[in-house]
Amino acid sequence: MSTAPTGAAAQAWSDVLTWRAPDASRMESTRIQVSGARIKAAGRIVAAATASRPAFSAYYDLQTDDVGAAKRVGLRVSAPERERQLSIARDEENMWLVSSSQGETRAAFDGALDVDMVLSPFFNALPIRRIGLHRGSETVTVPVIYVSLPQMELTAETISYRSVDGGSAIEVRSPVAQTTVTVDDTGFLLTYPGLAERI
Secondary structure (H helix, E strand, O other), X not given: OOOOOOHHHHHEEEEEEEEEOOOOOEXXXXXEEEEOXXXXXXXEEEEOOOOOOOOEEEEEEEEEOOOOOEEEEEEEEEOOOOEEEEEEEXXXXXXXXXXXXXXXXXXXXXXXXXXXXXXXXXXXXXXXXXXXXXXXXXEEEEEEEEEOOOOOOEEXXXXXXXXXXXXXXXXXXXXXXXXXEEEOOOOOEEEEOOOEEEO
């Protein structure tokens, strides 16, 4: 398991983070470049077919702004029947432009500054790092753009976070789970019970 640099070197660093699902039917690997609160990431989720969804692979790239809020997310999902692409970008008025094969729409998503992608432990790090939940005790509820996979449907949702044990563990209430995750000292997830563990 890799660890981020400490001290002055911690201001800018890069790594590849990889998680696997407990049932070994799904993995996610993400290359991250961190500069202060800013994150640039390119990752891939690969999932075998289950009783409720087909096999798929999802490629994403993310850029945040200087405070760690999502600025742009590109997504391409390949499933047996087809491949689809989606792009969402936040402007200076905190409105989101959604571009897909169906055209373009503009929406506020209840003021969301973060994007959360179902099945992805990586995207949980965005509000955790932006708010500093990994550095101390705090309870917050944040609006997010929730992305379903492999359907690529976007909905406005809220997720609640409560940091415990000085921030090394965080209780999460999302549209699909209520659990306690663990994070490293940079705010990136180590474990998400039932979903993924970092390797």
